[in-house]
Amino acid sequence: MIKEEEKEDTPLFKDAPAKTRFDVIIMAVGVVIVGATLRAPITSVGPVILEITEQLSLTPVLVGLITTIPLMSFALLSVLAPKAAKRIGLEKLLLYSMLVLAFGLLVRSVGNVFLLFIGAALIGAAITIGNVLMPAFIKKEFPNKVGLITGFYLVSMNLTSALAVGFSISIGQSTGLGWKASIGIWGVLALIAFLIWLPQIKQRSGVESESTSRLSSKALWKSRLAWQISILMGLQSFFFYTLAAWLPAALQSWGMSAESSGWMLSYIQMGQLPIMLIGPIVAGKMKDQTSLMWITFILLLLGLLGIIIWKTEFIIISVILIGVSLGLAYTLVTMFFILRTKHSSESANLSGMAQSVGYLIAATGPPLFGALYSLTNNWYVPFALLLVAAVFLLTSGLASSKDRYVS
Template identity: 45%
Template structure:
C-alpha cells in the first residue's frame, strides 16, 4: 500500500469516527433540554409566580414547535445542506438555552420556543444523515444515537434538582448548564461543514424528484405509527404518576415506577434497530410493540399495585421499541437521505402534534369520566391504531413504490422541475 493510499484511508477513518461521534452528540441534545425542565417546574412556577396551566406550557411548547417545523426542516436542508442545517440548529439551541436560563416569563418561553425549533431540526435530519453516511450500518447507528438521546434525557430528569441545589445555581443554572453539552457537540460537528455538496446531474435530479409522501399509504402508515406511539409514551410521562396515585402509590414510589419505565426503554432503543435491520420485514416487531402497549394499559385498568412494576417495564419496552422502529422506518422505507428526511419530517410533525394533544385529551377524559377507566380505554384504542399502522409500515417495500406507478405524464412533469 502506498503512503498516499494509507494517508487517504486514515483520513477517511478519522472522518467516519468524527461523524459517528458527532451524530451521537447531536442525538444527546435532542431530549435533555426538555426533560431537565420537568423536575424543576415547581421551582420555576413558585419563583416566577405563574399558574400550573402556564407552567405546563414549558413542556408542551417544544412539542408544538416539533409539529410546526418538522415538515420544513428537509426543505431548509435541501437548500443549504444537512450538515449546515444541523450546525445552525445547534447554534439556535445554545441561544435558546441561554435565553431560557435568564429570569423572566417572556424570556423563559422565548427560549423554550427556540429550543423546540432547534431540536425539531435534529429530530428530522439525523435519520437522513445516517441513511446517507452509514447505509450498511443503519440499525446499529440508529440504536446508538437513540440510546444516547434517552440516556441524557434520563440524566436531565435526575440531575436537574441536585444541580439546582449546588451553590447558587438555582433552576436557571440547572437549565443553563446543558448548554455546555450543546457547545461541545457544535465544536465536534464543525468538521462536517467542510464537506462538498454533490452537484452532479444525478444528485440534482434526485434532489428535484418528488416523492408524493402525502399520497403514499406507507408514509401514512409510518406517520400513524409514529404518532400513536408518541401519544402513548408522552401521555404516560404526564399522567402515570396520577394514575398510580389513584391505585394507592405515594408520589415518591410512583416516580420510581416512571423511572423504571424509562430505564426499560433505554436498552430496547438499541436492540430493536439492530434486529429490525436483519429482518426481511418488521411486521412482527411492530405488532409486538402494539401488543405490549395494550397489555400495559390493560394491566393498569385492574388497579393491582403488585403488578405495576411489570406494567411499567412492558410499557417502557413498548415505548423504546415504538420510537426506534419509527426511526428505522424513516431509513429502510426510503431510497436516499433526502427521502428519509422528508418522511421523518412528515411523520414527526403529525406524531409530535398528537404527543402534545395526548395529555390534554386524556386529562379531559379523566374529568368527564371521573376516573382513569375512560382514559386507559382510549389509550388501548390508540394501541389498536398503532397495531394496524405497524402492519402497514412493517411490510417490505418503500414509499417510492407508489411513485413507480405514476403515469408517464406525471414523471415527465417531475423531471421538468
C-alpha cells in the same frame, strides 16, 4: 442531462470523497453527541417546574407552555427542516442548530418570563432540526451500519433524557443556581456537540436537483405508506406524552406516594434503553419487521392491562413492559425513515412529514385523557382509550413493517 434511472438514486447530498477511519469515528461520535442534546433540554424542566413557577409567579397556563412550545415547534417546523437542508446543507444546518440550542438554553435560564418562552421556542426549533435530519444523515453516511449507528443515536438521546430527570434538582442544588442551572447546564453539551460536528461541514458537497426534490416531496404526501408511518409516529408519541402527564396522578389516586409515582416514569425510560440499542440492529437485518411490531403490541397490551387490573400491585413490571414496547415502537419508526426510503432526501422528507403529523396526534393525548377522566371521574375509561389506541398502533405498524418504499 441526468438519465431517469440515475435520477432515482440521486441523494440529497452527493457522496463525499473517501473518508479515513478517523473521519468515520468522528462522524459516529458526532451523531451520538448531537443525539444526546435532543431530549434533555425538555425533560430537565419537569423536576424543577414548581421552583420555576414560584420564582416567576407563573399561571398554570404559562407553566403548560414551557413544555408545549417545544412540542408545537416539532409539529409545525418538522416539515420545513428538509427544505432548509436543501438550501443550507444538511451538515451545516445540524451545526447551526447546536448553536441555536445552546443560545436558547442560555436565554431560557436568565430568569425572565418573556425570555423563558423565547428560549423555549429556540430550543424547540433547534431540536426539530436534529430530530428530522439525523436519520437522513445516518442513511447517507452509514448505509451499511444504519442499525448500529441508529441504536447508538437513540440510546444517547434517551440516556441523557433519563439523566436529566434524575439529576435536575441536584445540579441546581450543587451549583447554588437552582432551576437556572438545572435547565441551562445542557447548553454546555450543545456547545460540545457544535465543536465535534464542525468537521462535518467540510464533507458537504452538491445538492440534489430541484426537479427530483419537488417530485419526491409531492409524491410523499400522497403515499399511503408515508401516512401509515406518520400515524405510527404519532401514536407512539401519544402514549409517551399521555402517560408522562397522567400516570403519576392515577397512581397517586390509588395510594402511591408522589415520589414513587414519579419514579414509574423513570422506569418507563429505563425500559426503553436496552431495546433502543438492540432494536435497530435487529430491525436493520430484517426485510419485514412484522414480528417486531407484534412484540411491541403484546408488551404494550400486557403493561396497560397490568395497570388497569392490578393498579399498583405489579406496577414496576407493567411500566417496564410499556417502556420496552414504546422503545421498540420508536426504534421501528426511526428505522422506517431509513428503510422505507431510497435515498437521503426521501428519508429527510419522510422524517419531516411523520414528525409534523405525529406530534399533532401526540398533542391530543394528554387533554383527551384528562377530559375523559373529568367526565367519568374514574381512570378505567381513559385507560380504555389507550387500549383502543394500541390497536391502531398495531394496525399502522403492521402496514409500515412490510418491505416496500414510500415511492
